[in-house]
Amino acid sequence: MFLSEVKSTYKEDISILVKLDNHPWNYLCECGEAKKLTVKDIQNCNAIFISHTHIDHFANFDAVIRNQIGIQRKVTICGPSGIAKKIQSRLQSYTWNLINEDAITYEIREYVSENKIIIYQTTPPSWDLKKVGEIDSNIIFKDAFFEVTGILLNHKIDTLAYKFKEYDTIKIDLDSSGFNGGKWIQDLKDAFKNKEKKKIITIDQAEYIAEDLFHLLHVKKGDSVGIIMDHAANDENHSKIKSHFYQCNKVFIESFYLERDKEFAITNFHSYSTMSAKIMNDSEVAHPIPVHFSRKYDQKEIQELTEEFFSVSSKQ
Numbered sequence: 339m340f341l342s343e344v345k346s347t348y349k350e351d352i353s354i355l356v357k358l359d360n361h362p363w364n365y366l367c368e369c370g371e372a373k374k375l376t377v378k379d380i381q382n383c384n385a386i387f388i389s390h391t392h393i394d395h396f397a398n399f400d401a402v403i404r405n406q407i408g409i410q411r412k413v414t415i416c417g418p419s420g421i422a423k424k425i426q427s428r429l430q431s432y433t434w435n436l437i438n439e440d441a442i443t444y445e446i447r448e449y450v451s452e453n454k455i456i457i458y459q460t461t462p463p464s465w466d467l468k469k470v471g472e473i474d475s476n477i478i479f480k481d482a483f484f485e486v487t488g489i490l491l492n493h494k495i496d497t498l499a500y501k502f503k504e505y506d507t508i509k510i511d512l513d514s515s516g517f518n519g520g521k522w523i524q525d526l527k528d529a530f531k532n533k534e535k536k537k538i539i540t541i542d543q544a545e546y547i548a549e550d551l552f553h554l555l556h557v558k559k560g561d562s563v564g565i566i567m568d569h570a571a572n573d574e575n576h577s578k579i580k581s582h583f584y585q586c587n588k589v590f591i592e593s594f595y596l597e598r599d600k601e602f603a604i605t606n607f608h609s610y611s612t613m614s615a616k617i618m619n620d621s622e623v624a625h626p627i628p629v630h631f632s633r634k635y636d637q638k639e640i641q642e643l644t645e646e647f648f649s650v651s652s653k654q
């Protein structure tokens with residue numbers, strides 16, 4: 339299960355922290371101003387996901403560097419085409435003569451298209467970019483428990499929307515099986531996963547056909563969290579959102595304007611309260627959360643915007 343939290347206060351930009359329960363790392367989505375983001379949050383970050391580099395999504399990257407330098411491990415940064423150069427420019431704007439090369443390694447993954455991601459690495463003090471590989475899918479990050487896929491949306495520039503998807507897991511109902519635990523459980527799960535119905539499973543020296551024991555297993559569906567930042571509220575973006583985030587458990591979605599200001603949304607390639615809620619309904623998202631509001635709004639207007647969103651949203 340994912341734990342996710344907005345780390346920006348209402349007048350700040352946007353920053354969301356995602357964690358997997360019983361998992362040591364943090365995953366930071368967006369680098370906007372965020373007072374609630376602690377030094378420890380930043381230092382425990384294993385990967386950073388940036389949708390685009392408008393200043394409200396990238397301004398706090400300096401705080402990230404400031405607090406990560408010296409952690410002596412690799413941190414992955416994901417973003418749209420051009421992100422590697424932009425990260426390098428930020429890094430090279432400081433002087434690093436007192437910093438060793440092993441202080442940190444940034445691995446930067448540029449999402450070029452849905453089947454091309456280019457991977458670079460960079461280290462201090464020169465921060466030269468070295469191309470180290472390519473990925474020919476839309477899976478921009480993965481570990482043993484979950485993967486993150488991306489889609490590009492139009493915001494007058496490309497913005498990258500991310501979906502964190504925990505892998506499904508196979509569980510066994512041991513209590514009602516009448517058997518003792520043992521190595522056979524993993525053998526049975528492997529047989530189920532690999533569709534080896536006729537595999538022999540040995541339990542306490544007795545042999546069973548795997549498919550005769552499959553009724554003891556069930557699949558626990560993995561959790562999912564979406565991060566949809568700035569995007570124009572148009573049909574093309576909505577159809578991409580609907581297919582990528584269909585039945586996602588929780589989605590944070592940009593809802594920059596009140597409905598009465600939707601003319602600004604159209605001009606600025608942004609979305610607005612009721613339209614963001616509608617696309618979440620159409621995508622059958624269980625827990626949609628409106629985020630990233632224009633800074634021209636006061637707290638009362640943001641309350642109004644949130645109410646507009648939930649007046650349309652079929653979910654709370």
Ligand SMILES: [Zn+2]
Pocket residue numbers: 390392493568
């Ligand atoms: Zn933007």
Ligand SMILES: [Zn+2]
Pocket residue numbers: 392394395568630
């Ligand atoms: Zn923005």
